[in-house]
Amino acid sequence: MKFITYEALRRPEVLRWHERIIERYSPPGGIKLTIILPCSAKKPYSKSRSHRIFREYIRKGAGDKLSMVHEIILTSPLGLVPRELEASYPANCYDIPVTGEWTELEREYCSKLLKDYLSKAKVNAIAHVDGALREICEHENITLTKENIMSKVSLKDLEEKIRETLKDLEYSEVEQDYKIRKICDFQFGKGASKFLFPQNIKMRGNQIFLDNEQVAALNRHGYLSLTLKGGELLRDFGSYLVEISFLPQTNNIFCSGIIKADSVIRPGDEVIVLYNNEVVGVGKAILSGEEMVKAKKGLAIALRHRRKCAR
Numbered sequence: 001m002k003f004i005t006y007e008a009l010r011r012p013e014v015l016r017w018h019e020r021i022i023e024r025y026s027p028p029g030g031i032k033l034t035i036i037l038p039c040s041a042k043k044p045y046s047k048s049r050s051h052r053i054f055r056e057y058i059r060k061g062a063g064d065k066l067s068m069v070h071e072i073i074l075t076s077p078l079g080l081v082p083r084e085l086e087a088s089y090p091a092n093c094y095d096i097p098v099t100g101e102w103t104e105l106e107r108e109y110c111s112k113l114l115k116d117y118l119s120k121a122k123v124n125a126i127a128h129v130d131g132a133l134r135e136i137c138e139h140e141n142i143t144l145t146k147e148n149i150m151s152k153v154s155l156k157d158l159e160e161k162i163r164e165t166l167k168d169l170e171y172s173e174v175e176q177d178y179k180i181r182k183i184c185d186f187q188f189g190k191g192a193s194k195f196l197f198p199q200n201i202k203m204r205g206n207q208i209f210l211d212n213e214q215v216a217a218l219n220r221h222g223y224l225s226l227t228l229k230g231g232e233l234l235r236d237f238g239s240y241l242v243e244i245s246f247l248p249q250t251n252n253i254f255c256s257g258i259i260k261a262d263s264v265i266r267p268g269d270e271v272i273v274l275y276n277n278e279v280v281g282v283g284k285a286i287l288s289g290e291e292m293v294k295a296k297k298g299l300a301i302a303l304r305h306r307r308k309c310a311r
Contacts, residue, residue, distance in 0.1 A: 061162030088222030265289035
């Protein structure tokens with residue numbers, strides 16, 4: 001996805017990302033230090049050469065307290081990307097021309113999301129950035145490493161600052177599955193993970209299990225695809241629901257049979273389909289929730305799983 005022009009800063013995907021970071025995202029509990037990093041041309045960032053080097057020095061500095069360190073990436077036009085969301089659309093596939101110059105609007109977005117993150121995290125932060133990002137972090141009184149961030153001097157400074165910050169802090173437990181939980185909240189709404197994952201989960205590859213029953217899987221867009229069990233667990237959260245007037249006999253749900261649809265639904269979103277208040281299917285929205293209700297014909301939802309008969 002190429003964000004080339006100034007108008008790209010106001011594309012729906014960009015603005016929706018900003019809104020969700022503010023409304024749906026909260027930093028993991030138990031973290032004691034945030035490391036602020038620049039973006040990279042390669043996506044996800046962690047596969048880039050620069051981020052592999054950054055993370056090597058972060059590991060050295062944190063030692064056995066690494067789980068207490070949280071990483072965020074400052075970037076245009078998305079503003080801020082937490083490490084656990086780096087493989088989620090559109091953070092996993094955007095590209096921008098690198099000029100070294102940031103517009104006022106880019107600075108405004110980035111600064112706004114950074115302030116929001118810091119107010120929620122309430123922990124010390126170290127910024128390992130250069131250029132315009134350095135100015136943004138300096139304005140927020142964030143501790144900066146030495147300039148020229150790919151140099152040995154700056155990287156060793158990052159390592160030492162992390163070690164110094166963490167040395168007197170008591171170890172705190174951070175949820176091992178917080179990455180999946182943050183993706184869930186970002187996708188379905190803040191608090192959704194408590195419904196979909198009421199207890200500890202197990203990962204087998206990209207598949208997610210609860211009590212040995214699969215509830216979801218991470219798809220290629222970096223979001224969750226639900227199973228029927230996952231739909232049942234998430235139903236009581238009350239979002240991304242579509243009510244239909246018939247028991248589906250195929251995996252295609254057309255607009256003519258839709259009674260009600262959540263207005264938050266956008267094309268491509270994961271939705272839960274209900275008939276007589278029972279979950280009868282889960283799948284991908286083809287239309288927005290508003291369009292599903294207003295349209296008289298046309299395909300509305302492509303189901304991935306459906307219940308073959310009423311219970």
